[in-house]
Amino acid sequence: MNVTHGAVDTAPSYSVNIAKRFTVLVIAGVVLAVCIIGDILTGPAMLAVRDVIAALFTPATAHSMTSIIVWDIRLPLTLMAVVVGAALSVAGVIMQTILGNPLASPYTLGFSAAAGFGASIVILTGITLPALAWLTVPLASFTATMIAAAIVYGLARARGMTPEIMILAGIATLFLFQSLQSLVQYLAAPEVLQAIVFWLFGSLLKASWDNLAITSGILFICCAAIVPDIWRLTALRMGDERAAAVGVNVTGLRVRMFVIVALLTAGAVAFVGTIGFIGLVAPHVARGFIGEDQRFLLPMAALSGAIIMTGASILSKLISPGAVIPIGIVTAVLGVPFLFGLILLGKRRHW
Amino acid sequence: MSFSVQKLEVRRAKQTVLQDVNFTLLPGQITGLIGPNGVGKSSLLKSMAGIMNSSGSVTYKDRELSQADRRRVVSYMPQDSSAGSSLTLTEVVLLGRLNTLGMRVSPDLISSVHRALQDFGLEHLAGRTLDAVSGGQRQLCYLAQALFREPQVLMLDEPTAALDLRHQLIVFETLRKLARSRQIAVIVAMHDLSLAAQFCDRIACLNKRKLDAYGPPQEVLTAERLGRVYGIETEVTNVGPEHLQIRAVRAL
Numbered sequence: 001m002n003v004t005h006g007a008v009d010t011a012p013s014y015s016v017n018i019a020k021r022f023t024v025l026v027i028a029g030v031v032l033a034v035c036i037i038g039d040i041l042t043g044p045a046m047l048a049v050r051d052v053i054a055a056l057f058t059p060a061t062a063h064s065m066t067s068i069i070v071w072d073i074r075l076p077l078t079l080m081a082v083v084v085g086a087a088l089s090v091a092g093v094i095m096q097t098i099l100g101n102p103l104a105s106p107y108t109l110g111f112s113a114a115a116g117f118g119a120s121i122v123i124l125t126g127i128t129l130p131a132l133a134w135l136t137v138p139l140a141s142f143t144a145t146m147i148a149a150a151i152v153y154g155l156a157r158a159r160g161m162t163p164e165i166m167i168l169a170g171i172a173t174l175f176l177f178q179s180l181q182s183l184v185q186y187l188a189a190p191e192v193l194q195a196i197v198f199w200l201f202g203s204l205l206k207a208s209w210d211n212l213a214i215t216s217g218i219l220f221i222c223c224a225a226i227v228p229d230i231w232r233l234t235a236l237r238m239g240d241e242r243a244a245a246v247g248v249n250v251t252g253l254r255v256r257m258f259v260i261v262a263l264l265t266a267g268a269v270a271f272v273g274t275i276g277f278i279g280l281v282a283p284h285v286a287r288g289f290i291g292e293d294q295r296f297l298l299p300m301a302a303l304s305g306a307i308i309m310t311g312a313s314i315l316s317k318l319i320s321p322g323a324v325i326p327i328g329i330v331t332a333v334l335g336v337p338f339l340f341g342l343i344l345l346g347k348r349r350h351w
Numbered sequence: 352m353s354f355s356v357q358k359l360e361v362r363r364a365k366q367t368v369l370q371d372v373n374f375t376l377l378p379g380q381i382t383g384l385i386g387p388n389g390v391g392k393s394s395l396l397k398s399m400a401g402i403m404n405s406s407g408s409v410t411y412k413d414r415e416l417s418q419a420d421r422r423r424v425v426s427y428m429p430q431d432s433s434a435g436s437s438l439t440l441t442e443v444v445l446l447g448r449l450n451t452l453g454m455r456v457s458p459d460l461i462s463s464v465h466r467a468l469q470d471f472g473l474e475h476l477a478g479r480t481l482d483a484v485s486g487g488q489r490q491l492c493y494l495a496q497a498l499f500r501e502p503q504v505l506m507l508d509e510p511t512a513a514l515d516l517r518h519q520l521i522v523f524e525t526l527r528k529l530a531r532s533r534q535i536a537v538i539v540a541m542h543d544l545s546l547a548a549q550f551c552d553r554i555a556c557l558n559k560r561k562l563d564a565y566g567p568p569q570e571v572l573t574a575e576r577l578g579r580v581y582g583i584e585t586e587v588t589n590v591g592p593e594h595l596q597i598r599a600v601r602a603l
Contacts, residue, residue, distance in 0.1 A: 013478050014441055014461045231452045237436045238443065241429040242493070244402050246449045246500070247422055291480075292438045295454060 021296045024289050028303040032082070035310035039078040040070055042317045080207035080215065081313045081327070082306040084268040085278055087219045089305025090298055091264040092279030093286065094226070097233050098257045099163040105279035106265040109170030110148045112276070113177035115269040118144025120184040120196040137199070138211065138270035145266035148173050153258060161251045202273035202328025204313060211271040218267030222260045226298065229253060233294045275328045277335040278305050284342055308335065353377050354504045354536050359407035361394045367560060368394045372407070374555055374565045376504065376536035381526060383547035384540040386557030387581055392540040393430060395557070396506045400427035411504070426502030428493055430509050437480045440473060440492045447499035467499040468492070470525055486513040494522065498529060507539045511546070523550040548572055548595040556580060568595055578603060
């Protein structure tokens with residue numbers, strides 16, 4: 001009697017927990033919506049909330065100037081912030097999960113350094129693709145990121161796909177591409193160097209509807225590819241051996257997720273430059289709010305990444321009126337206090 | 352219904368760990384796997400569970416099992432349970448049925464998770480995270496997970512290593528009860544010979560890359576064998592029908 005009673009009694013606590021997680025996701029969604037509106041509002045020409053909402057939802061009747069500012073200038077930037085923030089954060093969660101390391105981020109394995117190198121070498125040489133000039137730099141940085149991923153993968157494949165080997169190979173790749181990037185910078189003429197450094201800072205100003213479509217497409221495909229493995233990712237948080245014991249092919253999972261992280265990172269970084277820290281902080285924020293169940297953690301990470309990124313974008317426009325500070329600088333400045341707060345106030349001793 | 356191993360050979364890094372191992376696990380029975388440190392108890396369990404490569408044959412219900420088949424039939428619990436993480440106990444047990452989980456988890460399934468936790472007295476900790484419970488409770492939770500897979504064959508690597516005496520008894524009493532009622536064949540790698548004598552129907556003793564003996568505790572746990580295998584002097588006394596008392600005297 002007691003036995004069945006107890007089981008019935010404790011089961012609701014799980015559904016309460018699930019309901020809580022859904023609520024957290026909805027709240028995060030609302031916060032993101034507010035941030036999106038806020039980001040569209042801020043800029044050299046300050047707009048009224050009512051005008052922005054009118055321009056967004058009834059563009060036909062809205063004031064034409066406002067409509068142009070919203071649709072042609074601000075909206076692509078804002079949505080790019082959302083997509084890049086989400087992509088880097090999802091990549092961060094997966095990286096931390098497959099490497100079993102709280103310090104891991106999409107940048108741990110040298111992906112961003114490679115992207116930076118790819119971009120700078122094209123800027124240095126001045127090569128442009130015949131028909132698609134606007135795609136030259138993104139394509140170069142995307143390619144370089146994929147080469148870095150291939151190097152790390154090759155080394156890990158030869159020596160065993162363990163977190164230790166992957167991190168070692170990744171850090172080595174990171175230093176390799178950083179040195180190459182420094183070399184390019186050293187060789188560059190002052191004006192070219194300025195262009196390279198500006199790219200490296202990371203800026204949303206490069207966003208347009210075209211590259212937004214590409215980055216969102218990559219994000220969408222990658223998320224769809226993660227779904228079948230979502231429980232296996234959760235299982236990996238028990239450690240390799242226990243995950244294997246419940247039926248996970250750990251090596252196969254790591255390889256698939258590694259490819260996804262490389263694509264997500266390359267897709268995001270190629271168009272906006274190296275924006276750091278989102279991929280490290282946002283996953284921790286999400287985990288703190290929602291726990292380890294990846295069915296909730298991944299959407300929450302995407303939302304937190306998007307929120308921090310749009311928040312940083314708003315801040316980057318407010319710090320010095322008239323100028324837009326590169327967002328790559330702001331994310332770290334905003335992210336570090338966030339992470340410190342999380343470490344100091346967090347209840348959990350384990351990540 | 353039996354799970355048999357014939358001419359099993361386990362190699363690791365070009366060295367033979369075990370060779371020519373033959374025995375049969377019977378449903379409803381607990382087999383204790385004993386032998387000194389480093390003799391290959393874990394390797395034997397892992398290869399029978401299909402997690403580690405081996406040669407020789409493993410059959411279940413007279414059918415040859417491939418490595419992938421073994422992973423399906425056998426539920427294996429690894430030794431180390433020290434790593435904490437922020438998964439909740441409910442989630443850990445739920446992951447036992449990883450391959451059947453979809454995006455939505457039914458309330459029925461959650462109720463059976465709670466029953467599994469209840470078997471080991473963990474129901475009040477269902478929502479806690481692994482890093483917020485003791486090492487012993489973590490170990491019990493992983494045991495609940497292994498049983499939640501509803502295995503036909505269960506392999507446990509030192510399931511009582513982090514437990515106090517009371518919990519050691521709870522684990523073995525629960526195992527015996529569930530083995531009998533669900534007709535699971537259980538094999539447990541263990542160091543506590545008294546516990547082995549008390550709860551195991553059969554003992555498999557490994558020594559020097561071979562299966563030294565396999566049979567009822569009275570036959571296997573002799574002072575002569577324990578002296579030879581472990582290098583210790585022991586006093587083995589029969590204290591009633593099918594009940595041995597083993598006292599380790601000194602290291603030889």
